[in-house]
Amino acid sequence: MQTRMDEVKAQVQGALDSAIALLPSGELADAMAYATVGGKRIRAFLVMESARLHGVSDDAALPVAAAVEALHAYSLVHDDLPSMDDDDLRRGMPTCHVQWSEATAILAGDALQTLAFRLLADDAVGDAEARIRLIRAFADAVGAGGMVWGQALDIAAETSIEPLDMKAIKRLQGAKTGALIRFAATAGPLIAGDDPEHLDRYAAKLGSAFQIMDDILDVIGDENVTGKRVGKDDAAGKATFVSIMGLDGARGEARRLVQDAEAALETYGEAAGNLRELARFVIERDT
Amino acid sequence: MQTRMDEVKAQVQGALDSAIALLPSGELADAMAYATVGGKRIRAFLVMESARLHGVSDDAALPVAAAVEALHAYSLVHDDLPSMDDDDLRRGMPTCHVQWSEATAILAGDALQTLAFRLLADDAVGDAEARIRLIRAFADAVGAGGMVWGQALDIAAETSIEPLDMKAIKRLQGAKTGALIRFAATAGPLIAGDDPEHLDRYAAKLGSAFQIMDDILDVIGDENVTGKRVGKDDAAGKATFVSIMGLDGARGEARRLVQDAEAALETYGEAAGNLRELARFVIERDT
Numbered sequence: 001m002q003t004r005m006d007e008v009k010a011q012v013q014g015a016l017d018s019a020i021a022l023l024p025s026g027e028l029a030d031a032m033a034y035a036t037v038g039g040k041r042i043r044a045f046l047v048m049e050s051a052r053l054h055g056v057s058d059d060a061a062l063p064v065a066a067a068v069e070a071l072h073a074y075s076l077v078h079d080d081l082p083s084m085d086d087d088d089l090r091r092g093m094p095t096c097h098v099q100w101s102e103a104t105a106i107l108a109g110d111a112l113q114t115l116a117f118r119l120l121a122d123d124a125v126g127d128a129e130a131r132i133r134l135i136r137a138f139a140d141a142v143g144a145g146g147m148v149w150g151q152a153l154d155i156a157a158e159t160s161i162e163p164l165d166m167k168a169i170k171r172l173q174g175a176k177t178g179a180l181i182r183f184a185a186t187a188g189p190l191i192a193g194d195d196p197e198h199l200d201r202y203a204a205k206l207g208s209a210f211q212i213m214d215d216i217l218d219v220i221g222d223e224n225v226t227g228k229r230v231g232k233d234d235a236a237g238k239a240t241f242v243s244i245m246g247l248d249g250a251r252g253e254a255r256r257l258v259q260d261a262e263a264a265l266e267t268y269g270e271a272a273g274n275l276r277e278l279a280r281f282v283i284e285r286d287t
Numbered sequence: 288m289q290t291r292m293d294e295v296k297a298q299v300q301g302a303l304d305s306a307i308a309l310l311p312s313g314e315l316a317d318a319m320a321y322a323t324v325g326g327k328r329i330r331a332f333l334v335m336e337s338a339r340l341h342g343v344s345d346d347a348a349l350p351v352a353a354a355v356e357a358l359h360a361y362s363l364v365h366d367d368l369p370s371m372d373d374d375d376l377r378r379g380m381p382t383c384h385v386q387w388s389e390a391t392a393i394l395a396g397d398a399l400q401t402l403a404f405r406l407l408a409d410d411a412v413g414d415a416e417a418r419i420r421l422i423r424a425f426a427d428a429v430g431a432g433g434m435v436w437g438q439a440l441d442i443a444a445e446t447s448i449e450p451l452d453m454k455a456i457k458r459l460q461g462a463k464t465g466a467l468i469r470f471a472a473t474a475g476p477l478i479a480g481d482d483p484e485h486l487d488r489y490a491a492k493l494g495s496a497f498q499i500m501d502d503i504l505d506v507i508g509d510e511n512v513t514g515k516r517v518g519k520d521d522a523a524g525k526a527t528f529v530s531i532m533g534l535d536g537a538r539g540e541a542r543r544l545v546q547d548a549e550a551a552l553e554t555y556g557e558a559a560g561n562l563r564e565l566a567r568f569v570i571e572r573d574t
Contacts, residue, residue, distance in 0.1 A: 023431040028439040032431060078397060083389035102370035103442045106393065107435050110365060114430030117404045121422045128415035135408045135422060143401030144310040144319060148394050152315040155390045
């Protein structure tokens, strides 16, 4: 898996750099480039592997992988803003508004969202019908019924007196991080016009496990390894999987979810080895 | 023209309300609805009239008109933020971040951009090829090579010591307001697969005239009529068409541009009566 992941990382960085190089030079493009460097590229990896499983070439899937990472980068830039999560460290570097300015960070995020849609419309991806299927699913995953809605619920929870219960946390995280992960993992069948059911179930479980690990790393993680501030949830008195289930309970739940995720891949047999390994990586990671 | 404009206003408001009604209810959807109420709907009118001139039905053009207004609404919400233009009044109402919060305004703007792309992918618009043509042109008009780039140039100009010269102002405004107006006016030929050349020239001239009038209204306008703060450019020491050409010079330039815009419509004959009238309205308006 690691070889393929390194390959995807390099390919996606190349695609993002090329797309940004086409824009007028200046602070805006520089801030966009800054925001799209680094990261684990798990979403891009999901796109590329789900494409491979459905007979879609790397060349066709690459703009979609780059789109998903551009969108993810925009969401981080806006989430980190002072009026949102107010973070100063991301991927081990100053956050975008610290490095540039709040105005530039807002605009760079805005333009990264636009870039994501532009990449999905790329000729290389497939016929127009396939691209429209992707664009609709993508918009549903990231807009006010998906990721942005989840972030709004998260902001609302921070100012609410009642801490969230487990059901509310699952709903929030399913939207905030789950929806884009599910889009990424189903991009292959969406392009090919195949049934995305199995990969969607895999991604739903994987996304939940991923979020639980994020909550665990906020408690036990090392800032020098994670590249972002830790201990923030507890300081904010925020209800998380860990605060409700305890560390051991959360670890157990993440393990169960990863087993479910692997089970959903059965239909793909050996070919899904990389996605199985990714699922295990998600709960073993320290970053 | 007024009857058609009123008709378009009602249709577009209906389309936006319906699209937002599909989203999970709550503050985010409420803020999106708040931000999409009112306005002159000039961009929607351009979409609907350019569609009519190219044999595209109102039903097909309506999602595109709604998309353009959703995008315009997002741009106003983000432009008005404290770290950007810091405006408290828009369309005669408190701006989005004043009415709700900065975080909600940022998220509502983000989700309005997503909604715009979702609307362009609507089945009613035309075949998938037509929708992809629209989505690419739209992304180019609004992203880091279009509207957002123009806003970044505008922000940079505010903090620069050297005031902009005429060439720099034209470049800035051509991107900030011109690009979306040109997209709107060429949506009809883009859907139909026709040559957008004449409407693009019309829209380029119209957009410039529109911006010059905005600068004039910032000097001579009445806050109770414009529904937004006036006198801001002068207070900020900002170079505008008026500061460089003077009031009479700017008025004369706007009139010349409107004549050029009307001339570009010649090929359409009588059928373009509404667009001719719109061009004249743009320099006669007091709001």
